[in-house]
Amino acid sequence: MSPVNAVKKLELLPAVDVRDGQAVRLVHGESGSETSYGDPLQAALTWQRAGAEWLHLVDLDAAFGTGDNRAQIAEVARSMDIKVELSGGIRDDDSLAAALATGCTRVNIGTAALEDPEWVAKIIAAHGDKIAVGLDVRGTTLRGRGWTRDGGDLYETLARLDSEGCARYVVTDINKDGTLQGPNLELLKNVCAATDRPVVASGGVSSLDDLRAIAALVPEGVEGSIVGKALYAKAFTLEEALAAVS
């Protein structure tokens, strides 16, 4: 294949979700379902040493409204030599400024995209591709506020955000998240068919074959995949994952 026609490789974003100062994984994003994996900075450095090009870093307390881990999140983001996608509780000018001040590559907006469309349109216009929107869905219904509250129809919201110039979507199937049950490939295909913007897949990755299946959707518009539980549960190593999609 000539370089002009070469298919881009799938980007992998190992996740570090922070709750009460610890790196954790949840099941279906449910508060109280945490398994703890220790110091978030050590987890992030482990993924960086293993060859990650991206880190998906989430302040879960900020997402749930149970406080925040802002100082610790900033320390982790600033300690990384790799690209960082920062998520959780970025809902107003103050939290956006704090997130961007960490030097992260981009931020991921969830609840605010559902509850404060005018603000989100404004920050998309001001910050371009530094802003991604997280479309966290059950079926085709979006969920906000730590995935506890319905936030409208996926495809109506996608059309609105597309028209406002949103650069990228991070699509999470909540029913799959943290379950090691495999990604929702149908959902990813449907979202890719509905938008020409790149899509980052999230939720359910359990095996290298899952990653290969997501990588097969790169021509349709999937740009990357977040990997969480499978790495912490040692279903495979990050080195193996990177090799599988290269």
Ligand SMILES: O=C(O)c1ccccc1N[C@@H]1O[C@H](COP(=O)(O)O)[C@@H](O)[C@H]1O
């Ligand atoms: O990542 C999770 O497991 C998760 C679980 C429950 C809520 C949020 C979660 N993650 C990230 O948080 C943003 C949403 O935050 P907000 O609504 O903007 O405050 C979501 O996109 C996920 O990336």
